[in-house]
Amino acid sequence: MNTSLKWIRSYVPELECTDREYMDAMTMTGTKVEGFKRLDRNLEKIVVGQIKSIERHPDADKLVVCQVDTGSETIQIVTGAPNVKEGQKVPVVLAGGRVAGGHDGGPLPEDGIEIKDGKLRGVESHGMMCSIEELGSGRDVFPDAPEEGIYVFKDSVNVGDDAVEVLGLHDTVFEYEITSNRVDCYSVLGIAREAAATFGKPFIAPEVPETGVNESEKTADNISIEIEDKDLCTRYVGRVVKDIKFGESPDWMKERLRSAGIRPINNVVDITNYVMLEYGQPMHAFDLSTIAGNKIVVRRAKDGDKFTTLDGQERNLDHDVLMICDGEKEIGIAGIMGGENSMITENVHDMLFEAATFNGANIRKSAKRIGLRTDASGIFEKGLDPHNALDAMNRACALIEELGCGRVLNGAVDVHGELPEKKHIAFEPERINKYLGTDIPAETMLDYFKRLEVEYDEGTKELIIPTFRQDLVGFADSSEEVARFFGYDKIPVTLPSSSAGLGKLGFKRMVEQVARNISEFSGFSQAMVYSFESPKVFDMLRLPEDAPERQAIKISNPLGEDFSIMRTLPLNGMLTSLSTNYNRRNKDVKLYELGNIYIPKSLPLEELPDERMQFTLGFYGEGDFFTLKGVVEEYLFKVGMRERTKYDASCSRPYFHPGRQADIIYDGKKIGYLGEIHPATAKSYDMEGVRVYIAVLDMPYIVEFSTFDRKYEGIARYPAISRDISMVVPKAVEAGKIDEMILQRGGKLLESFRLFDIYEGDQIRDGFKSLAYSVTFRDKTKTLSDEDVNAVMKKILNGLEGLGIELRS
Amino acid sequence: MIKTKLEEIKNKALKRIEESSDLEALNEVRVALLGKKGELTAVLKGMKELSAEERPKVGAMVNELRSDLEKRLNHAKDVIDYKVMEERLKDEVIDVTLPAKRPAMGHRHPNQIALEDMQNIFIGMGYEVVEGPEIERDYYNFEALNIPADHPAKDEQDTFYINGEFLLRTQTSGVQVHEMEKGKLPIRMISPGRVFRSDEVDATHSPSFHQVEGLLIYEDVSFSDLKGTLAEFARELFGEETKVKFRPHHFPFTEPSAEMDVSCFKCHGKGCRFCKGEGWIEILGCGMVHPHVLEMSGIDPLKYKGFAFGVGLERIALLKYEIDDMRLLYENDVRFLNQF
Numbered sequence A: 001m002n003t004s005l006k007w008i009r010s011y012v013p014e015l016e017c018t019d020r021e022y023m024d025a026m027t028m029t030g031t032k033v034e035g036f037k038r039l040d041r042n043l044e045k046i047v048v049g050q051i052k053s054i055e056r057h058p059d060a061d062k063l064v065v066c067q068v069d070t071g072s073e074t075i076q077i078v079t080g081a082p083n084v085k086e087g088q089k090v091p092v093v094l095a096g097g098r099v100a101g102g103h104d105g106g107p108l109p110e111d112g113i114e115i116k117d118g119k120l121r122g123v124e125s126h127g128m129m130c131s132i133e134e135l136g137s138g139r140d141v142f143p144d145a146p147e148e149g150i151y152v153f154k155d156s157v158n159v160g161d162d163a164v165e166v167l168g169l170h171d172t173v174f175e176y177e178i179t180s181n182r183v184d185c186y187s188v189l190g191i192a193r194e195a196a197a198t199f200g201k202p203f204i205a206p207e208v209p210e211t212g213v214n215e216s217e218k219t220a221d222n223i224s225i226e227i228e229d230k231d232l233c234t235r236y237v238g239r240v241v242k243d244i245k246f247g248e249s250p251d252w253m254k255e256r257l258r259s260a261g262i263r264p265i266n267n268v269v270d271i272t273n274y275v276m277l278e279y280g281q282p283m284h285a286f287d288l289s290t291i292a293g294n295k296i297v298v299r300r301a302k303d304g305d306k307f308t309t310l311d312g313q314e315r316n317l318d319h320d321v322l323m324i325c326d327g328e329k330e331i332g333i334a335g336i337m338g339g340e341n342s343m344i345t346e347n348v349h350d351m352l353f354e355a356a357t358f359n360g361a362n363i364r365k366s367a368k369r370i371g372l373r374t375d376a377s378g379i380f381e382k383g384l385d386p387h388n389a390l391d392a393m394n395r396a397c398a399l400i401e402e403l404g405c406g407r408v409l410n411g412a413v414d415v416h417g418e419l420p421e422k423k424h425i426a427f428e429p430e431r432i433n434k435y436l437g438t439d440i441p442a443e444t445m446l447d448y449f450k451r452l453e454v455e456y457d458e459g460t461k462e463l464i465i466p467t468f469r470q471d472l473v474g475f476a477d478s479s480e481e482v483a484r485f486f487g488y489d490k491i492p493v494t495l496p497s498s499s500a501g502l503g504k505l506g507f508k509r510m511v512e513q514v515a516r517n518i519s520e521f522s523g524f525s526q527a528m529v530y531s532f533e534s535p536k537v538f539d540m541l542r543l544p545e546d547a548p549e550r551q552a553i554k555i556s557n558p559l560g561e562d563f564s565i566m567r568t569l570p571l572n573g574m575l576t577s578l579s580t581n582y583n584r585r586n587k588d589v590k591l592y593e594l595g596n597i598y599i600p601k602s603l604p605l606e607e608l609p610d611e612r613m614q615f616t617l618g619f620y621g622e623g624d625f626f627t628l629k630g631v632v633e634e635y636l637f638k639v640g641m642r643e644r645t646k647y648d649a650s651c652s653r654p655y656f657h658p659g660r661q662a663d664i665i666y667d668g669k670k671i672g673y674l675g676e677i678h679p680a681t682a683k684s685y686d687m688e689g690v691r692v693y694i695a696v697l698d699m700p701y702i703v704e705f706s707t708f709d710r711k712y713e714g715i716a717r718y719p720a721i722s723r724d725i726s727m728v729v730p731k732a733v734e735a736g737k738i739d740e741m742i743l744q745r746g747g748k749l750l751e752s753f754r755l756f757d758i759y760e761g762d763q764i765r766d767g768f769k770s771l772a773y774s775v776t777f778r779d780k781t782k783t784l785s786d787e788d789v790n791a792v793m794k795k796i797l798n799g800l801e802g803l804g805i806e807l808r809s
Numbered sequence B: 001m002i003k004t005k006l007e008e009i010k011n012k013a014l015k016r017i018e019e020s021s022d023l024e025a026l027n028e029v030r031v032a033l034l035g036k037k038g039e040l041t042a043v044l045k046g047m048k049e050l051s052a053e054e055r056p057k058v059g060a061m062v063n064e065l066r067s068d069l070e071k072r073l074n075h076a077k078d079v080i081d082y083k084v085m086e087e088r089l090k091d092e093v094i095d096v097t098l099p100a101k102r103p104a105m106g107h108r109h110p111n112q113i114a115l116e117d118m119q120n121i122f123i124g125m126g127y128e129v130v131e132g133p134e135i136e137r138d139y140y141n142f143e144a145l146n147i148p149a150d151h152p153a154k155d156e157q158d159t160f161y162i163n164g165e166f167l168l169r170t171q172t173s174g175v176q177v178h179e180m181e182k183g184k185l186p187i188r189m190i191s192p193g194r195v196f197r198s199d200e201v202d203a204t205h206s207p208s209f210h211q212v213e214g215l216l217i218y219e220d221v222s223f224s225d226l227k228g229t230l231a232e233f234a235r236e237l238f239g240e241e242t243k244v245k246f247r248p249h250h251f252p253f254t255e256p257s258a259e260m261d262v263s264c265f266k267c268h269g270k271g272c273r274f275c276k277g278e279g280w281i282e283i284l285g286c287g288m289v290h291p292h293v294l295e296m297s298g299i300d301p302l303k304y305k306g307f308a309f310g311v312g313l314e315r316i317a318l319l320k321y322e323i324d325d326m327r328l329l330y331e332n333d334v335r336f337l338n339q340f
Helices: A005-009 A017-028 A188-199 A250-257 A269-277 A360-370 A375-380 A386-402 A427-437 A442-450 A474-488 A508-519 A571-583 A625-638 A679-684 A701-706 A733-744 A786-802 B002-020 B021-033 B038-050 B054-091 B108-122 B174-181 B223-238 B292-295 B313-319
Strands: A001-003 A034-037 A044-056 A065-068 A076-078 A089-099 A119-120 A123-125 A172-177 A224-227 A233-242 A284-287 A295-300 A306-308 A314-316 A320-326 A329-332 A351-357 A413-416 A424-425 A453-458 A461-463 A589-599 A608-622 A644-649 A656-666 A669-677 A692-698 A721-730 A749-760 A767-779 A806-808 B136-138 B166-168 B185-198 B210-217 B245-250 B254-263 B281-291 B305-312
Touching: A001 A250, A001 A644, A005 A172, A005 A188, A005 A250, A005 A461, A017 A034, A017 A188, A017 B245, A076 A089, A076 A123, A089 A351, A172 B292, A188 A442, A224 A233, A224 A250, A224 A413, A233 A250, A269 A375, A269 A386, A269 A424, A284 A329, A295 A351, A314 A721, A320 A360, A320 A701, A320 B054, A329 A442, A329 A608, A351 A360, A351 A386, A375 A625, A375 A786, A413 B210, A427 A442, A427 A474, A427 B223, A442 A453, A442 A474, A474 B245, A474 B254, A508 A589, A508 A701, A508 A806, A571 A589, A571 A608, A608 A625, A608 A701, A625 A669, A625 A692, A669 A679, A669 A701, A721 A786, A733 A749, A733 A767, A733 A786, A749 B210, A786 A806, A806 B002, B002 B021, B002 B038, B002 B054, B021 B038, B021 B054, B038 B054, B108 B174, B108 B185, B108 B210, B108 B313, B174 B185, B174 B210, B174 B292, B210 B281, B223 B245, B223 B254, B223 B281, B223 B313, B245 B281, B254 B305, B281 B313, B305 B313
Parallel strands: A224 A295
Antiparallel strands: A001 A172, A034 A172, A044 A065, A044 A089, A065 A076, A119 A123, A233 A351, A233 A413, A284 A351, A295 A320, A306 A314, A320 A329, A424 A461, A453 A461, A589 A608, A608 A692, A644 A656, A656 A669, A669 A692, A721 A767, A721 A806, A749 A767, B136 B166, B185 B210, B210 B305, B245 B254, B254 B281, B281 B305
C-alpha cells in the first residue's frame, strides 16, 4: 500500500510533521511505514519555460538552439530533443539547478545530476529542458509524456511557475506494511484515520453529495439484481450511469493516482481506480447495452464452464467460482475480473457501476485456481465491510457528476442479506491497565477510542465499534488500541513477579549435547540438512523396490520433486554434504548431523509419524571404519552406556560395502549402524573411488539407555597380573567372539583385555589369522597369586580351543 | 694415633670431594671411603684390635666422621646434580614460535551456537526447553492459534501439506498449544525447532529454518513483563548497551502484539549499512497470548494471562555472525563451518 502525504493531508488538514516524523509516529501506532520517497528529490530550480524560437545549430545536425522564456529572463538552451516546437511550455532546469535522472530513464543517481552553464559544440547553453524521466518519473504514470523528448505542459500553465509544483511532485509517497487484520487500512481513508488518531488531529471525511436526485429515470427501471449464492456475496450495489462522456480527469485526481503508481487513463476508469484507492472498495463497470434481460444474477459457475475475461484470455471455471451473470450469460468473474463480452469500450453509451462485497476466502481460492490474481481480488480476498460498498458507490457517482462524465440515474439497486451490526465491547479500564502493566486514566483511554471513531455508551459502559473495524472483537483488542495510542514505548519495563521455576534443558537435549561435544572433540563439524529430499535418493542408496525405507511421507505441494518426501533415513543429507566438500576439493572432511527422520505408522498418514532423531557421523579422508567405531563407542561411554556394544556384520544394508558394515547392538536392541559406503552409492554422489564412512545412531534408543548417574568404584590397591595369549584363529571367527569368550570365562578377576596384534600373511596358513591379546587380572581384595591367575587362564584357553582356535605358546 | 689417622682420612676425603666434578668421580670417592674396602671401613674393621675402653670412643669418632662425610658427599652430589640439570635445561631451549600442534577438533554450526546462547539465557530465567512435532496436525499449527480455516496464512502457497489434516509446521507456536493442553500451570517454556515454509531457496529464504518459541503463563503477568523479559534477553544476547523498541504488529494468536527491534549492534543506533541506515534491527515477534487461544487450550483467560514470543534462529545467526547468504547454512562446506 502506497499513499502520498498530500492526499492524507487532504483529510487531516491540520497534520503537520516532517516525512521522518510521520514515518516514525505511524509505525509506533501500528501502521508500519516501510519507507518513503520524496517525489521532488533532487529536483531544484525547475520552472515552466516557453520556447520562443528554435534555430539550427551551426555545427551539429541533431542539435537545435532554443530561446526559452523562463518568466524572469530569456535564456539560450541547446537541445537534441526531437519534439521541440516554438510556443511549447516545458519544464526548464536553470543553471545551478538539479534533475533526478538521465533521459534514458535508468536508475536514479544518489545525488541527481547538477546542471551547469556550458557549451554544446561551441554554442552556449544555460540550463536544460527536461524529459519526464529526468524529473524522476516515467511514462507509466505520465502517459501524456512523449516516448522520447521533452515533457510538454498544457498551454494553461503559467510561464515562470515552479514546474515541480505544476506536476504535483512536491509530495512524499509512503509505503506501508498493512497487517492482515486491518482491512480498513488498505485504503487512503483508513490510513488517514490512523494518521489523525496518531497525531491527535481531526479527520475530515470527503463530502459526498447525493447524486441523481433530479433524475426522473431510476436505476431500478434499468436493472434488477439477484444474489443466488448469499454465502459468497454479502452485498451487491448497482447503479446506472447514462450518456457517458469520456474525457481527461482533473490534475488533482491524476496526481493522486500517480502517487499510488496508477496510470491515469480516462475519467471513468480513473474514478473507479480512485475510489478503489480512497475507499478500499474495488468497483467494476459494465456496458449496460450488453446486459441481457436487464438483469444481474450473482451465482456459482458450473464445472467445466469457460469464460473470456476482458484481457482476452479464456479461463476455466468450476462450481466454486462466483460469477456475475445477466439474464442469459456470464459477464464477469466476481471480484476478480470482468468479461470481454460486457467490458466498457470507447463506444459505450450507458454503463452499470458495480460495488459489491464477496466472501474473501472464496475469492482468494478462486483467483488461485483460475490463476488470475488482480488488484481487485487482492483486496476482496481480505474480506470487505459491506457497509463500505454503498459509501464507495455514492462517492464514485458524486465524482461522475463532479467531473461531468455522465448522467447518474436516480437511486441504486442495493441487494444484501443481513448487514453486520456495530459490535459492543465492555470497556474495562482497570483490567486493561493490569493487562498492560500501566496506570492510564479511563478518560485518556476513552479519548483514544474517540479518535478511532469508537463510541462509548456510558449507560452500559460499552464501546461501540464502527463496522469498518472488523478486527475489534473483545477485551484484548480494546487493550491493544489503548496500548498503541498510549505508546508501546511508554509502557513500563518490568519482570514477571511470580517466582521462577527451575530452568532446564531436558534429558533428551542433554544426551544430544554430549553427541555434539564428542563429535567435535573427535574432529567432526556440525552439518544442517533439509528434512525433505527427492525420492531418487532411494535409488542412489540402492534400496530395493520393497525396502521399508521407501515408505516415505509425501508432501502434496512440494517446491519440486527434489524436496518432495520426508526423509526416512539420514544418509542422503550426509552424503550430499560430504560430496559438496569433496567436489570443492576440501580434504579430510568429517561431519556430523542431528536431525529427525520421519517414519509413517501408516500411509496415507492417519496419525502423527514417528519422528526419530538420528545422530549421523560421516567422513572421508584420513581414518577408517574403526575410527568411526571409536567415536561411536566413546559417545556411548560418555552417555553412560557401559555395557558391551555388539556389532552384527550380517545386516547387508545395500548402501554399504557388503563386507564393511555392521548393525550396532546394545542390550539386544539395534541402536544404529555403521559402514563404508558402497562404491556404487559413492559414485552416485560424485565421489567415485572415495572411501566414505557413515555411522548412524538412533537417538530414541540412546536416550532410553543413557544415564548421567556415576558411581565411584575406588582405585585398585593390589597389583594386577597380565598374561598374553597368542593364537591362530580361523578367519571366519570374529574377534568379537574371542572377546565374548574371554569375558565369559574371565570371571570376577578379569579386569581388562586388549587385542594388541593381528596378522595375516606368509607365516600363517591360508584361511587363518594370528591374534594376540593381553589379558589383565586383578583382585580388589588381595594380591593375586599365580595359581589364581593360572586357574582362570585355563578356563579361558579351554573356551578358546572350543572355538577351533589354536593356541601358541 | 687413630685420631691422627682419622684426621688424615678426613682431610684427604674433603680434598677429593672438592675435586670431584661429576657423579662418577664422586662415587669413586664414596667407594674409596665408605665402600666394603674403603678406608673408613678398614678402620672399623681394625677396631677389634683395640682395648675394650678405647673401642666405644673410637667407634663414636669413626661414626661421627662417617656421617659427616656422608653429608658432605650428599651435598656435593646435589651440587653436581644441579649443575647437570642447569646444563640440560640450557640444551633444551626450544623455538616457541614454531607451529602449534592443535587437536583436530570439529566445529559447531553457527545456528547451534546462536541457539545455545539463547537457550542459556532463558534457562537462566527459569524457562524449560521443550519440543513439539515437526509434522503437525492442522489444528495445532493454525486453528488452535486463532488462525481459522480461511485465513490467508493458511494459503497453500506458504504451507507444505501432507494431506488435509497433516502438514509441516510453519511455526513453533503449536508447541504453545501442546504445553497448555497438558494443563500444568504455570508455564515457562521455550521451544526451539525446525519449521517449514514454501519459499524458494535464495540468499534470504529457505524452505526449512528454525524458530525459538517462548511462552509464559501465570495468574498475574502483563505486557510490561513481556517488555522487561525480552529487553533482558536482548541485552544478554547482543550486549549490555543494547536498546530495544517495541512496535505494534499483528499476530492472530497474540493481542496486543508487537515486533521487537534492537539497536544495531554494529553502529549502536547511529545508522549504518548493516541496519540499512535505520539504527534498528527487527529480531522477533511477541505479544500477550490471545484470550481465545487460552480458552481453546482449556485455560481460563479470566484467571490466567500469558505472553509469547517467537525468534527466527537463522535471522539471529546471520546477524550475529554477519553471514550474508542463508544458503551457506545448509551447504555444510567445512571452509564455512571452520570459522565458528
